Amino acid sequence: MTKKFVYSFKEGKADMRSLLGGKGANLAEMVHIGLPVPMGFTVTTEACLNYYEEGEKISDEILEQIFKALDELEKENGKKLGDPQNPLLVSVRSGAAISMPGMMDTILNLGLNDESVKGLASVTANERFAYDSYRRFIQMFGNVVLGIEHDKFEAKIDSVKAKRNVTQDTELTAADWQEVIKLYKELVKEETGKDFPQDPKEQLLMAVEAVFKSWNNQRAKVYRRINKIPDTLGTAVNVQTMVFGNKGDDSGTGVAFTRNPSTGEKKVYGEFLMNAQGEDVVAGIRTPKNIAELENVMPEVYEQFAGVCKLLENHYRDMQDIEFTIENGKLFMLQTRNGKRTAQAAVKIAVDMVKEGLITKEEAILRVSPDQVVSLLHRRIDPAAKVEVIAKGLPASPGAGSGHVIFDPDEAEELGNQGQKVILVRTETTPDDIHGIVMAQGVLTSRGGMTSHAAVVARGMGKPAVCGCDAIKIDPEKEEFQVGNLTVKKGDMISIDGATGQVILGDVPMIDPVLSDEFKELLGWADEVRRLSVRANADTPNDARVAREFGAEGIGLCRTEHMFMAVDRLPVVQEMIMSDTKEEREKALEKLLPFQQEDFEGILEAMEGLPVTIRLLDPPLHEFLPNAEELITEIAELKAAGNTDELEKKQSMLKKVRSLHEFNPMLGLRGCRLGILYPEIYAMQVRAIFKAACKLTKRGLKVEPEVEIPLVGHENELKIMRDLVEETAAAVLKEEGVKLDYKIGTMIEIPRACVTAGEIAKHADFFSFGTNDLTQTTFGFSRDDAEAKFLPHYINEKILIDDPFIVLDRNGVGSLMKMAVKSGREVKNDLMVGICGEHGGEPSSVEFCHMIGLNYVSCSPYRVPVARLAAAQAQLKNK
C-alpha cells in the first residue's frame, strides 16, 4: 500500500498535528469549519523523516504525490504555476508538530520566473508590484534555499539606487527592479555556479527540500535541546496559494489574539497595516494600527473578522493567535494557533472561559502551567524594564532585589539598620555572615551552588540569591568586583534576579506578587480535585504564616538548624560545640532551650490545627563554626595585637574546627548520627518542642507536632532515636500535666533507607522523602560540586535530560522511592508518606509523587500554589 505523504488542506484535521505539523493541521481545520483560507496542501512530517531515511533525498513516491496535489491546487485556483498569463503563486512554510523557531520559515511568491512575472504584471495591472515581488522571491529563495548571504543581495539594490541617485526602495521603478533582478540572477550564477531556477516545479521541490534540511540546522537543534523536543519528530511543509495584502488600499494584513495575551482581558488584541504584506508588519518600517481601527477602515471585513475570532475561540475552546490578509476587500485566514500568554493572562483566560461555559473547571486547571505561575509568586523585575545584564549565576533563591553593593556583612547590617538597601556580595558566605544577610535585599556569591550556605539561608529567609556567579571577580581589599572590563565598586547600585540568576547594573523597577482573585478561584478548583495534600517547608513563624496564606495544609519540614544560626544564638551554639564534656554541653543546651521553645511556639501557633513536622538537628557541627582560613587570619591579627584572651579562644576554636574536619561532610557526622553520639542535643530540642506544645495546648490551641529524625539508614538508628523522643516527650507531658497526640517519623534520604524501608517503617509513624540528599546519594553527586563541575556539560550533551536536583529522576531516585513506599506500607498500611525536598514544588516531580501514592508534598511557601495546581493536574492526568 502506498503511504499518504501529502494532504490537501481539505483532507486534514486539527488532531493530525503530529503528521501535518501545527500550522498545517490548523489550516486544514479552518478549511474544515468553512473559514476563508487560501487553498493548499501539506507535505507530512513522515515525508521529512523519509527524506532523511533515504539519505537526504525526496523519494519518487513523495515527488509524485506533491505534483498530484499541485495539479489539484492549480485546478481549484484555475491558475497554473509559472503560467505566463495568470500565474499561480504559492508560499512554502515549515510547520512542525511543536512550534519551533530556528527552522526555515517562509518563502513567498514561489512560481515567479522571467515569464510568469509578466503575467502577474498584466493581471494586477501593476508592473512595479510584479517585479518587486519577483526580486523579493529571488532574494528569499537565494538566501534560504541557495544559502547566499542576505547582504550580497542588499548590495545589489544599493548599487542600483546609487546609479539612480535615490536612497529609498520606494523610489525605485519597475524598470529599476528589473535591473535589480538581472543583477540578482548574476549573483546567483556567481555564487552557486548555476542559473536561478526558472522551472517553478524545480523551485517548489528545492524549497521543500530546504525546509526538510532546516529541521537539522544548528539553531533548530539547539532549540530542541533546550526545549527537550525529540529529534525524531520531523517537520511538515505547507504549500499555500499566495494572497496579497499589498494590492492596494482595499488590501491589508494583520495579526491578532482573540484575547489580550498579556492581561487576559476578553477583547481582540492585535494590529494591522493596509496595503502591506505580512513581513512589513513584522519589519516595523511602518507603524501598524490597533486592530480596533479596522472597524472604521473596513467595517464589513472587521465584522467578518470578529466573527471568525469568536468562531475560532469557540471551536478551539482556547484563545487564538491569528494571521490574516485582506486581498481586494476579501478576508483570508493564514494561520491560527493557541496563543502564547503571560501567566496572569493564562489564569484569567482559563477562569473566564469556565464562567463563559466554554471549558470545564478541570480543563481550566490543565490550561495553566504550574511552571509559569511561579513568576506570579515572587517579587520580580518588571518585564517591561530595559536592563543591563552584566553576569549570570545560579538562580539560587527566587525573587529580585536591588541595592548598594556591600562586601562586608557588618557594614551590610549597619546600613540595613539605617534603612539603606544593600546587596551583600561575597565569595561565599558562612554562618558568621547571617546578620549581614538578614539586613540585605539579596545575596550574590561568586562560589557555591544551589545548596551552598548562601543559597540555603536565602531560600530559608525568602530572600533572592544568585550564587556561584564566577564571572564576577571579587577583590575584598579594594572592595570592588570586576566583571569583564567593568568594575563595580562598593556602594554602586546593582539588582539581582534570583529566579533567572541575572545580575543587573543599577536599580530596576520591580513588580510585587499578588494572588489575583482569578488565581485564587482556580486554586480553589484545584483543591477540590487534588488527592495530594500540600504542605510548606518553613522555619519561622513568618514563613509559616505566608505558607498558610498561600494555602499550605501544614508544615512538612521545619529545619531547626536555621534557628541555631540566628545571630543571638550562634555564640551559645558555638559554646555547646566547644564543650569538652557532656555536662558542659548540657549547660550550653540549657541556654538554648528557651530560644528553641520560643521558635516552636511561634510556628505551632501560626499553624494551629495543622500538622507541623519538626526535623531535629541535621547539619554537621562545623557548619556553626567559622572556617579555618578565617580563624587563621583572625589569630594572626590577635597575635599582632597581643590580645591573649581572645587569642586563646580562637586558637581552641581552630583546633575544634580542625578536629571536626571531614573529607566528605555530606556523608559524615550529621543527621541522626549526631543525635546518637550526642543524645543531649536532640533531647533538648524535643523538650523545647513539647514545652512549646504544652504551653499552647494550655491556652486552648490545637497543635500537632511531628518529630522527624533525619538521615536514617538503618532501623536501629530510628529505634534508638524514637525511644529518646518518647521518653523525653513523656517526661515533659507529665511535668506539664498535658495530654497530646504526636507523631514520630523519619526523613528517607539515604538509598539504604529506601531499600530497607520495611524494617524502618516498624519504628515510624511517617516517612518524608528528603529528595535533595536522596538524589545526591543515589547518583553519587555532590550537588555543589556537580553543578559547578560537570552537570551543565551532562545536560548540554543530553546525558541527562534534566538537572535531577530540579526535576525528580523518576527512573533512579523515583524507583527507590516507589520501593520505599511499597515496602513501608506493607509493614504499616496507613503509613503517612510525604516529600520535603525541593522537588516537592516542581510540577513533574509533584506528578510523580501523586503517581506513587504519597500523602503530601511539601515545598517552600512561595511554591505552595504551584504545588496545589500541579497536584490537581497530576490527578486529572492520571485518572
Next chain:
Amino acid sequence: MTKKFVYSFKEGKADMRSLLGGKGANLAEMVHIGLPVPMGFTVTTEACLNYYEEGEKISDEILEQIFKALDELEKENGKKLGDPQNPLLVSVRSGAAISMPGMMDTILNLGLNDESVKGLASVTANERFAYDSYRRFIQMFGNVVLGIEHDKFEAKIDSVKAKRNVTQDTELTAADWQEVIKLYKELVKEETGKDFPQDPKEQLLMAVEAVFKSWNNQRAKVYRRINKIPDTLGTAVNVQTMVFGNKGDDSGTGVAFTRNPSTGEKKVYGEFLMNAQGEDVVAGIRTPKNIAELENVMPEVYEQFAGVCKLLENHYRDMQDIEFTIENGKLFMLQTRNGKRTAQAAVKIAVDMVKEGLITKEEAILRVSPDQVVSLLHRRIDPAAKVEVIAKGLPASPGAGSGHVIFDPDEAEELGNQGQKVILVRTETTPDDIHGIVMAQGVLTSRGGMTSHAAVVARGMGKPAVCGCDAIKIDPEKEEFQVGNLTVKKGDMISIDGATGQVILGDVPMIDPVLSDEFKELLGWADEVRRLSVRANADTPNDARVAREFGAEGIGLCRTEHMFMAVDRLPVVQEMIMSDTKEEREKALEKLLPFQQEDFEGILEAMEGLPVTIRLLDPPLHEFLPNAEELITEIAELKAAGNTDELEKKQSMLKKVRSLHEFNPMLGLRGCRLGILYPEIYAMQVRAIFKAACKLTKRGLKVEPEVEIPLVGHENELKIMRDLVEETAAAVLKEEGVKLDYKIGTMIEIPRACVTAGEIAKHADFFSFGTNDLTQTTFGFSRDDAEAKFLPHYINEKILIDDPFIVLDRNGVGSLMKMAVKSGREVKNDLMVGICGEHGGEPSSVEFCHMIGLNYVSCSPYRVPVARLAAAQAQLKNK
C-alpha cells in the same frame, strides 16, 4: 504436658547442644559411648530462659525435676548429698551452646556442711583434705554465689597464718582450716546478713540460680556482643558427681588435645599433675608434666586414656580438647570438646583426617575458617615474641614490618636505597610521598582511615600500614612523636602490625608466609567444589604474579591511577592536569602513553591466557597535585628565596588546586565523569591498553583485556564511553593489523546503577560491583569520616553488627546488588558479574556473592586463597 527441663547424662546426646549446652551434651555423649564419666545431670538452657521469663525465679516445675534428678543421682552413687557419714559431693558448672568465657564457671565440693565434712574426713581418712575442701567450697560459693570479694576470704586465711606464725597454706593443719571455716562463716553472716547455707539442697539451688544469673553479667554480655552471640540462647547448668584427683599418689588430673593444636601433628598433646585438682594445673603453682610421661607413671591408665582419645576423635571426627581426673587409679573423663587450634593446625588436621578416611574432602573444606587462614598469608609478628605495644591504629594494610622511624619521605627513600629498614611516619600521606613509601617497610599515619591515601597505596604495594593512629602526636619539626609519656625519636626502631593495627616499640621477630603442602592440597579440593571464580585486584606485574601463584584466575581490578602516581610519571600527570587546553593536555598524555603501555604489557603478560579487567582513571584529579597547605608553605619559601620561576609555577599550581577543590570529592568530578569531560585521557589509556595487547599478541601470547568504566550511574555515560573505547580500540587494532577479542564493562558502585542496571546492561559486557563506593553511597557514609567519627560507636552500641566496609551489608547494599544482577541478566542473560571491592576477599561477603549468582570475586592477591576457600564453603553451605 510437662516440659523436660532436666536431663540425666544418660538421656542426653551430642546433638542436643542447644538444649544441654556444649559441655552437657558432650558429657552425655561420652556416657552414651560408654566412657567413664562421673554421673550427673544437666538443667537445660530452656530452664534458664524460663528463669528469666518468670522474673528471675526458678519455677516449681523445674525445682521438682532437679530434685528428682538429684534423687536418682544419689541412688546411682549410693551416697546422699549432705550425708554426715559418706556424703555425695557435686560440682556445678555452666555450659552454654557456644563456649563463652565470662559466665560463672565452676563450684566444686557442693554438698559439704558442718556435718558432712566429718563424713568426708572419715571416708577419706584425711581430715585436713576434708576441711580444706570445705573451706574451698565456702570461699568459692561465697564469692560466686553470694558475691563476697575474694580478698576478704584471703584476709581471713592471712590472719590465721599470722596467728600460727606460718607463711604457706600448706603449713596449715586441719584444725587451722577449721578455724578458717569459722571465720569464713562469720564473714558470710556479716556480708549477707544470713548464715552460710547448711542445707545442701539450698546450696544446689542457689548455685543453679547463680549460673542462670551469670548469663547476664557484664562480662558475658560484652563477650556476646563482641562475638555476635544472640542474647536469647541461655545457659545450661551441669551438676556432676565430684571425683578427686588429690586423693593421693594414685590420683591425678590433666588436660590434653588429641592432636597438637599448634602444629596439627597427630600426637596426643597435653599435661598432667599427680595428686592434684584441676585448679592446681591451671594455677601454675606446680609445674605439670608432659602427657607422654603418664605412660611411665601409670601405664594402664595411660593406655586406657590413649584409647579414649582415639575413640573420642573417631566418634566426633575431629580433634578433641579433653579434661580428665584419676581417682585412686581410676580414670574419669570430665569434659571433651572440639579443640581450638591455630590456622596451621586447622589446615593440617583437616587434610590429615581426609587421608585417614575420617572425614570427606567437603568436610575438610568446611573445617578451616577462611578468616583464620588470613594469618598464614602475610608476614607477621612471631606470636611467641614478647612485644611492647605502645599504640593501636586502624589495621589499614595487612602484614608486619620493622624499621627506623623516619618522618621525611625523601630521607626514607635515601635510607631505603642504602639498604636500611625504615618505617615512614606521617600525619597523612600524599602522592608526593610515594617515593618514600616505596622504600619503606611500612607506613604509620596519625590521621586518615581505611581508604586514606596511605592505606590504599600501601595495600596496593602489599606493604603493611597502620593508619589513623591518633594516639601518636607527631612533631615534624623536632622529628619525633609522643605517645602517652613516651617520646619516639627519628631513628628509633619500631614495628607495626597492619593486620591488628598495633604499633610496637623496637624490632620484633617475624614469620614469613608459606603455603604449606597441606594448605595447597586443601585449596585444590576447594577449587573442585566452588562455582565462583576467584580473581585478584592487582595494579603491577609483580602483584599479578603473586596473585597467579596464589591461584587467581584473572585480574578483576587493575587500577590505573596508581601507575599515574609512580614517581617518574607524576610530573607528567601534573603537567597534563595543569594544561589549559585540550591540545596541551593531549601533548602531556602523549608522554604518558609509553609508560601506560609498558604497565599494561607487564600485567597482561603476567596474566597470559587469563582475563584482565583494567579500570580507566577513577580518582579526582586533585589527588595528583600537592595539597593547598603544602603549596602555600612552598610559595612562602620561594618568595623569600626570590626564586621567581619556580614561584610562578607553584602559584599557578595552587590556583589549579583551588579550582579543583570540591566540597565532597567522593561525590565529585571523578570516574567516568572525568572520561566524559576529558575524553582524551581515557582515549590515551585505551590506546595504551590495545597497543600493549597487540604487541603481546604479535609475540604469540593470548591476552584478554577487559576495559572497565568506573562510577557509571546512567546508561548514557556508559554508552558514550563504550563508543569511545570501541573507536579507539578499532583504530589501534587496524594500525597494528591485529585481531583481538575484548570486553567493555562497568563498575557498579552507585545506587542508581543498581536501580537502573537493566538500562546499563544494554551497553555492558560485564558488571563489577565496586562495593567500597557502593557501601559509601548506599549508607551515605564517607568511609574515612565514618570510621573516624561514628562507626566505632555504632558497632559498640550494636546499631550495626558489622563494619559494612568489611562485611558486606546484605540487607541494604546486598539488596541493591541482587536487584542489579537480576535486572542486568534479564536484559542480557549471559552478563558476567563480579565484585572487586574489598569485600571480595571477606568470607561472609563471598558467600553472599555466591548466593546471588555472581560469576567471580576479586580481591587483593594475598586474599586469593581465603576467597578460594570461602567460595567452596559457600557452595557447600548453600547446596
